[in-house]
Amino acid sequence: MLADGTIGEEELRYLADLYAAEVRTSDDAIGSFLDGLAERGLLDSSIVAFLSDHGEAIGEHGWIGHGIFHEEILAVPLLIRFPGGEWAGRYSEPVEHIDLAPTLLDRLGIPIPEGMQGASLLPLLRGEPAALAPDRMRVSQRAHGIGLSFADAPGLRIYFRRTPSGPDHLEVFDLGADPSEEHNLAADPASRETWMPRLERYLEWTRSRVAEDRAFRVKGSGIQEEDKGMLRALGYLGEEE
Template sequence: MTRPNILVICSDQHHPLMSGYRGHPYVETPNLDALAASGTAFTNAYCNSPVCVPSRMSFMTGKYASDVDSWFLYIPLDRAETTWAHRLESAGVPATMLGKLDLCGDYQDAGFGEHKIIERRPAWSPYPRRTPLLDRLDGYVRPDKRAHIMNSGVRAGLITDGSDGHNDKYGFYDHDRIVTDWAVDYLRDKGRGDRDQPWALYVGLLFPHWPYCVPQEYFDRYYPDNIELPFDASFPNESLHPALRHFQRGQGIDGLTEEDVRRTVAAYYGMITALDDRIGQIIDELKVQGLYDDTYVIYTSDHGESLGEHGLFYKQCSYEGSVGVPLIVRGPGLAMGEACEEPVSLVDLYPTVLDMAGLETESDRRGHSLLPLARGGEQVREFVFSEFHGNFFKDSWYMIRKGDYKYTHYCNERPSLYDLAADPQEMNDLAADPRYQEIVAELEALLRTQVDPEATALRAKHDLGLIGPDGEDYTRTLTVTDVHEGRRTGRFEPEPELK
């Protein structure tokens, strides 16, 4: 074979440290461990926006989420944007998508020649929004977030069609079972086909995304004692940065008990092990069909999961558990059993996939191919970047990781700075320390070479209905109650439909 095949497996909401190959004392991931032993594990990998849709639009296009105006969920991608699937198809490499990719609205294929999904996310209509997005206003509390934690544990013991995965009784176990079966069937077909025709397959699995429920056998591996309780897990946590305390209040999780956390952590661990079993099925089929040696494999997740760390659950913030992701790359000619500590991000997937196919990357893409690092080469990037413009935060934030330092710029709030080498749990914010002011200034200047944070935040607010016709910033002046009253009186239009 002159050109290898490409297999990309993307899970959803996988904490970067919660795998056996990362040294976790309890989480069992033998298949990911074997994949890491056969390739390179990137131990400082980040998503470019820690929520599903913007992260995926970034790694599909090789651009930052703000480059393509992907601020939050329910926002469609412009069909004019080129994805790596478009590039592969144009070069004669058939590309197939199975499972979750999370485009919104009518445009679902993302340039893949074939695609099959179970759950299609709709888009707001009309969009841009003409009524304020409540999720970013004072007084917003999302009730289902607390409910997921209170209902965590064992999944109902029945088989579903996978389409009701957000239900706390079922979760995404059946979704992943079905998508894995699709992937296995695809690989069997390729095993019978033309071995000289390279192909690309994207598999979108949903574990360990909430709801936190898993079959009994997986839950029992960890509950009640085979877990690590999260650090700094106070509910409420009054020591949080003001923007993060606002986030915690929006989750509605004040007053959680140790038992609530213990049960949820055990279920999450079980979800990771169930995910690992699915990945094992796919890799095993590659080997059975004699395709493994001729296939590049990438495993990653769209973002992480805080899982109680700092008193937070879910994603959305710039702490390591949320913005960090697992990332493994293996394939022909790449190093085996290596751990690369250089900071990288998911925007690097676009040039990496093109490099695997022998294609050049356009000059307007933000990332760099990971293959030189996976061959033992030197780092070519100076820093990594992430951003967030969605729910639970009144204002946008932007993160720069350079060397050991992580800087987060919060619009209309003070910044934060952590030395991750000395303080990997991010307990000691250095931003106000006079000894670190030069580093803060350097990293803010670096951030501004990538994006105008205030102008970009304003664009996001305009699109999300948060700027009034006279320029009023509703995140500064309105509460959720005000908007409800404004809808009643006709000041604001009804909530846009989802289509």
């Protein structure tokens, strides 16, 4: 996170310019890739999907990078081009990465394996009712703690973060009235009865998973020390793992 005064406005603008340049470079590369498919006569027989794993915070909410659950991290592009430009258009419904694999399988006529997470987006594209779940929970578990996020039915976004040391951190935002997530409603008694029961259920779920999760710790899993070092550098492992 940003400490007070450690990064000024000029530095933030510089970081934003670097990020914009990276996006432009990616955009140019995507254009070249699509042009290459077209030149080879492959574009109209191909399904092409582009997406991002996460966004980046550049000073928003006192943060640089990713690893938090605000909209600048969660809201990422998902672009799919079907053969012949089928179903071309923009869709505002909330979808997620886990919907991509069942969508591609469905379009190719391949049965979606039982138990696969996510839902095919083809019904949505056809204008039919889609079995999407806009209130899916996001979980981030790292060496420095666990974070939860979910969108409640009334349009509230709930963030909860728990670390090994220090108090729990809770933020609640009304995305409709406050899309920039600047006004924390966590202390608002009028809204607590709306989201608190679900948060408590999610916390109970995470507690029930602790023992199971330990079985998947890196210790003894056969991951090489070189790979562990890379994971530590990225913040996905603690020093003891």
